[in-house]
Amino acid sequence: MKLLAIETATEACSVALYLDGEVREVFRLAPREHARLVLGMADGLLAEAAVNPAQLDAVAFGRGPGAFTGVRIATSVVQGIAFATELPVVPVSTLAALAQGGCREFGWQRIATAIDARMDEVYWGAYACVDGLVQTQQEERVCPAGEVPLLEGEGWHGVGSGWNAYEDELKGRLDSAVIDSCGDCLPHAQDVARLAVAAFDRGEAVSAEKALPIYLRDQVVHRPAAK
Amino acid sequence: MLILGIETSCDETGVALYDGERGLLGHTLYSQVAMHAEYGGVVPELASRDHVQKLLPLISEVLAQAGVTRAEIDGVAYTAGPGLIGALLVGASVGRSLAWAWGVPAIGVHHMEGHLLAPMLEENPPVFPFVALLVSGGHTMLVKVEGVGRYEILGESLDDAAGEAFDKTAKMLGLGYPGGPVLARLAESGDPEAYRFPRPMTDRPGLDFSFSGLKTFTLTTWQQSTQTEQDKANVARAFQDAVVDTLAIKCKRALEKTGLKRLVIAGGVSANKGLRERLSKMGGELGAEVYYPRPEFCTDNGAMIAYAGHLRLQAGQHEELAFTATPRWPLETLPAI
Numbered sequence: 161m162k163l164l165a166i167e168t169a170t171e172a173c174s175v176a177l178y179l180d181g182e183v184r185e186v187f188r189l190a191p192r193e194h195a196r197l198v199l200g201m202a203d204g205l206l207a208e209a210a211v212n213p214a215q216l217d218a219v220a221f222g223r224g225p226g227a228f229t230g231v232r233i234a235t236s237v238v239q240g241i242a243f244a245t246e247l248p249v250v251p252v253s254t255l256a257a258l259a260q261g262g263c264r265e266f267g268w269q270r271i272a273t274a275i276d277a278r279m280d281e282v283y284w285g286a287y288a289c290v291d292g293l294v295q296t297q298q299e300e301r302v303c304p305a306g307e308v309p310l311l312e313g314e315g316w317h318g319v320g321s322g323w324n325a326y327e328d329e330l331k332g333r334l335d336s337a338v339i340d341s342c343g344d345c346l347p348h349a350q351d352v353a354r355l356a357v358a359a360f361d362r363g364e365a366v367s368a369e370k371a372l373p374i375y376l377r378d379q380v381v382h383r384p385a386a387k
Numbered sequence: 388m389l390i391l392g393i394e395t396s397c398d399e400t401g402v403a404l405y406d407g408e409r410g411l412l413g414h415t416l417y418s419q420v421a422m423h424a425e426y427g428g429v430v431p432e433l434a435s436r437d438h439v440q441k442l443l444p445l446i447s448e449v450l451a452q453a454g455v456t457r458a459e460i461d462g463v464a465y466t467a468g469p470g471l472i473g474a475l476l477v478g479a480s481v482g483r484s485l486a487w488a489w490g491v492p493a494i495g496v497h498h499m500e501g502h503l504l505a506p507m508l509e510e511n512p513p514v515f516p517f518v519a520l521l522v523s524g525g526h527t528m529l530v531k532v533e534g535v536g537r538y539e540i541l542g543e544s545l546d547d548a549a550g551e552a553f554d555k556t557a558k559m560l561g562l563g564y565p566g567g568p569v570l571a572r573l574a575e576s577g578d579p580e581a582y583r584f585p586r587p588m589t590d591r592p593g594l595d596f597s598f599s600g601l602k603t604f605t606l607t608t609w610q611q612s613t614q615t616e617q618d619k620a621n622v623a624r625a626f627q628d629a630v631v632d633t634l635a636i637k638c639k640r641a642l643e644k645t646g647l648k649r650l651v652i653a654g655g656v657s658a659n660k661g662l663r664e665r666l667s668k669m670g671g672e673l674g675a676e677v678y679y680p681r682p683e684f685c686t687d688n689g690a691m692i693a694y695a696g697h698l699r700l701q702a703g704q705h706e707e708l709a710f711t712a713t714p715r716w717p718l719e720t721l722p723a724i
């Protein structure tokens with residue numbers, strides 16, 4: 161199995177190549193530089209592994225939620241690659257990838273993800289890490305930081321920029337359910353890749369034109385008041 | 388070279404295939420106008436969201452239309468600016484990535500260069516050098532064109548673009564959004580003798596334009612009229628005649644100043660019938676040839692991007708893997724080929 165994964169929904173830009181169980185990743189903190197970086201990163205990874213795009217089995221991407229423009233860059237780049245090569249695409253939740261990072265890096269079992277969505281809101285999700293892969297516990301949503309759904313039980317860890325931006329609101333709301341958090345943690349393409357391989361095996365790949373963003377925030381404009 | 392062209396700079400998704408030997412092989416366009424009409428103007432975030440959904444199906448459609456397979460494509464051209472950053476990035480990301488995966492060169496095209504070269508897709512195309520009048524939603528410019536990328540701006544609008552003036556005036560007259568073409572249709576039934584509006588900046592030398600005062604003048608005239616349907620048509624006619632006449636006066640000056648005998652009109656407003664007639668007449672008087680794109684290539688389209696991209700790719704220019712979108716991008720800074 162050879163899979164290329166792209167994640168650009170936050171300030172981080174990363175690309176990973178999954179090669180039969182081994183994952184290589186390039187990762188850079190580069191706000192607003194994603195378009196300039198992403199294809200060069202992909203090209204470098206493939207060249208190093210002596211693989212060309214047509215030899216891949218699938219392409220994966222962080223389909224959001226996150227910064228709208230960033231989410232669209234990953235989506236559009238993956239659409240282009242998959243359309244050109246007629247490869248299947250695996251969309252992966254950016255929140256799930258973020259949680260997967262917490263599971264991989266710290267071994268955390270119960271992970272509450274919050275990405276700063278501005279306007280006092282967070283993109284929110286809750287996951288359990290089972291056999292090294294995260295599973296969804298609460299459906300992802302966008303909501304005010306002080307109104308996130310309560311977490312069941314104890315021993316949760318927070319991951320994502322929302323935990324920096326709205327630490328007081330989140331901790332106030334969730335009280336003792338959360339032990340610790342990593343507000344500087346960002347989603348990684350290598351975690352998109354790991355989740356994508358599992359999703360691909362479950363038959364969750366789609367065609368290029370169905371590779372679309374999930375923004376969660378759909379109210380982006382206020383209709384002019386009726387005259 | 389067979390080039391795939393992609394246009395996503397604003398509120399239309401355009402795709403086309405242009406071949407150096409066989410010409411234009413296919414093109415298609417999806418307009419988001421109806422979606423934005425509800426808000427009285429383009430909502431950038433909605434525009435970007437729509438491009439992501441529409442682009443690949445349109446590419447498939449054009450390939451099928453032209454009977455071309457993916458493997459035959461030799462290069463990809465996409466609009467890299469000027470325009471809405473989020474919208475541009477969709478076309479640039481898809482376009483640059485397609486080219487990378489196919490192992491073919493890609494080029495980011497300047498949207499206004501696309502407009503400017505669009506008349507070359509017609510039979511009996513203009514040859515260099517010529518004077519170009521670019522009149523669109525965001526631009527009004529007179530350009531001396533000596534070749535691809537050899538542009539000298541002779542004059543431009545100091546405020547509203549001509550298309551913008553049409554749209555804003557139409558909105559004031561209650562003609563909806565985007566009202567330019569609606570206003571133009573209404574003007575046809577207006578009495579040309581009913582009013583005479585000023586021709587801004589024609590009483591002094593120079594090739595710059597200003598249309599924002601005309602808009603206010605139109606509103607005042609309308610408010611002081613009895614506001615019948617015929618009054619509205621008369622006001623529309625007077626507005627259009629003033630814009631058309633102003634553009635024609637400046638085009639004539641530009642031809643005289645440069646000594647050139649060819650005039651190219653492009654951009655959305657070049658679809659205006661009154662403008663086409665007026666400039667053809669002026670050209671006849673000066674012994675100058677006047678060239679326009681077919682109406683569907685006056686406004687945004689993928690064909691002009693495929694064509695401009697073809698010229699540059701053919702000349703060996705191409706984009707690195709690090710792609711960008713440039714919302715503001717002066718036309719004069721383009722490299723010559």
Ligand SMILES: Nc1ncnc2c1ncn2[C@@H]1O[C@H](COP(=O)(O)OP(=O)(O)OP(=O)(O)O)[C@@H](O)[C@H]1O
Pocket residue numbers: 397469470498502522523524525526549550551553554565566567568571654655656657658659660685686687
């Ligand atoms: N028949 C017509 N008469 C007058 N104006 C017209 C006519 N048809 C289209 N337009 C105007 O053309 C403009 C659209 O042209 P175009 O698509 O080239 O502009 P744009 O892409 O929005 O701007 P730009 O190319 O400067 O970025 C609109 O302002 C519209 O009102």
Ligand SMILES: [Mg+2]
Pocket residue numbers: 498502523524655686687
């Ligand atoms: Mg245009």
